[in-house]
Amino acid sequence: MANLSVKIVEVCRVAPKPGSSENQSLPLTFFDLFWLRFQPVERLYFYQTSSTDSVLSKLKTSLSLTLQHFLPLAGNLTWPQDSLKPVLSYVQGDAVSLTVAESDADFDHLINSISLAAQDFRPLVPQLDVTDERAAAMALQITVYPNRGFSIGTAMHHAILDGRTSTSFVKAWAHICKHEEAQAQALPSSLVPFYDRTVVKDPAGLDELYSVHHQNKDGRTDNRSLSIVSYRKASDQEDLIRGTFEFTRAFIQSLRGHVISKMASDSSLHLSTFSLVYAYTWVCMVKAEEIKGEKTVVVFGVDSRSRLEPPIPATYFGNCVVGRVAVAETKGLLGQDGLVVAVKAITEALRSLEKGVLDGAENWVSKFLDVSLYDRIYSIAGSHRFEVYDTDFGWGRPKRVEVISIDKTGAISLSDSKNGGGGVEVGVVLKKQYMEAFDALFASPVH
Structure with a gap:
């Protein structure tokens, strides 16, 4: 088509x-x-x-x-x-x-x-x-x-x-x-x-x-331009494939069980649905894209409305998200315990919230723009907590919801599943050969 x-x-x-x-x-x-x-x-x-x-x-x-x-x-x-x-x-x-x-x-x-x-x-x-x-x-x-x-x-x-x-x-x-x-x-x-x-x-x-x-x-010293910056070259947007993958509740539970079996003595890991879904997707992406760099990074946002001091209303209009960065050695993600390595990195990033959601905020912009140190930076668009499949205009639940802009940003989209049941959907946009590899990895036993 x-x-x-x-x-x-x-x-x-x-x-x-x-x-x-x-x-x-x-x-x-x-x-x-x-x-x-x-x-x-x-x-x-x-x-x-x-x-x-x-x-x-x-x-x-x-x-x-x-x-x-x-x-x-x-x-x-x-x-x-x-x-x-x-x-x-x-x-x-x-x-x-x-x-x-x-x-x-x-x-x-x-x-x-x-x-x-x-x-x-x-x-x-x-x-x-x-x-x-x-x-x-x-x-x-x-x-x-x-x-x-x-x-x-x-x-x-x-x-x-x-x-x-x-x-x-x-x-x-x-x-x-x-x-x-x-x-x-x-x-x-x-x-x-x-x-x-x-x-x-x-x-x-x-x-x-x-x-x-x-x-x-x-x-410049007075650049008031509102123009949009492209972080993915036009040439990198050609011949891309969009794939949608579902994490059922049973699949998520199996991932949780796998990590627990590997880390029985460590009860401090953050084993939420988000952490497990993002960690598994991260590992599959690194393997599918054959990342060579020493370290790989994932960036994700955390809604801070309830985390600010004092908290602000949940219906606040505007942005109220703080970014967190998880870093892991690529060889660890590619190894036998890649999922555990990814969960550990995400847990550490989430733990930094304990210092306060605005800790280090003065460096957010400069840190985000410094991407030269890493071979690939992954990010998230959306959240399964937005429950987009509950958006009913009178003709029933949507049959499909996609974040289209990830073909320009290279992000991974995240939403609740159209099949319900506590499942989660992820969307990725990749070159054909990488999508085929990702598809095979996603369907394989936990790695």
């Missing part, structure tokens, strides 16, 4: 329902500034229905209603000359770009194939409008497969919202769409965004530190 047929029917703008509140402006925090020039996060949801006639009208109407609660997502990011840092602003008249498309592609193939050319999904997500001077907060695309189903593609600016906020917005949209007869009702409290930025304390002046770092980029 390398030549996926998609016909653009309409590109329109959807504004918050008339009568929405006045203009709204949000300064970025240091949590947001870290992600200022990262690739937008693109996610794709597939839904199956034999009657697609009313899909567009329902989705458009409910989107306008949902934006009343999420006004900033209809706005734009700018960096005024008189401002220390960029500002996200919504002014009346702003709207979200919505692309409407149709496709005669094989819908069953799209929702069921565990391996596809990475470019197959790209026409199903919108392009986020980003220039040096202005960046849209969000863009959306609805693609209809007549009498088969539809997909919703989202592109969201990473400096504006993290995974928890972005999936909460989509769930709020789904809630309002599903309960069409009661659209005037308020959202459940778990989906109502909290906008007060004063709850994020910054005694160390990280806002200014990160802002200055961005302004000094490329040898």
Whole structure:
């Protein structure tokens, strides 16, 4: 399906329902500034229905209603000359770009194939409008497969919202769409965004530190560009295969048992679902890609809303993630006890949270950019705790959810499983020969 047929029917703008509140402006925090020039996060949801006639009208109407609660997502990011840092602003008249498309592609193939050319999904997500001077907060695309189903593609600016906020917005949209007869009702409290930025304390002046770092980029002293930096060359994005792999609850338990059997005397290891899934995937990736460097690194984010002092609301709108880095010797990961080595490294990285989630935050940006020491850096996009498969617009649970942007970032996507039961899905995008190797390793006995 390398030549996926998609016909653009309409590109329109959807504004918050008339009568929405006045203009709204949000300064970025240091949590947001870290992600200022990262690739937008693109996610794709597939839904199956034999009657697609009313899909567009329902989705458009409910989107306008949902934006009343999420006004900033209809706005734009700018960096005024008189401002220390960029500002996200919504002014009346702003709207979200919505692309409407149709496709005669094989819908069953799209929702069921565990391996596809990475470019197959790209026409199903919108392009986020980003220039040096202005960046849209969000863009959306609805693609209809007549009498088969539809997909919703989202592109969201990473400096504006993290995974928890972005999936909460989509769930709020789904809630309002599903309960069409009661659209005037308020959202459940778990989906109502909290906008007060004063709850994020910054005694160390990280806002200014990160802002200055961005302004000094490329040898300039006043670089206020909002353009996105690509961390994967265009040539490295060619001929890639997207694969989706499931960790069932039984599989995860077998991994836990394997590590315990190897480390019976060490009860300090972090044997959570996340640690085990990420560790196993890390080992499979290193072996599949035949990594040669002395050390290999994985980077992952930790939601810090409940970890800050004092904690901030779970529905806080924006970024509130701290990064942690796990480092392991490549030969250890390639060895007989590779899974244990990986779990130990992830445990050590998580243990650093005990020093405080902001420990070392002044060096986050510079450390992240220093990638020359390592042959390969792995990272995570998404979380199984976001429960994306619970996003029901009224046509049932999604048949497939993918993080499309990992073909540009090289990250590993993570979500709950579409089959439920406490399972986890990981998505990887690799060259064909590496994907074949990964597939074989993933299905082999624990290593």
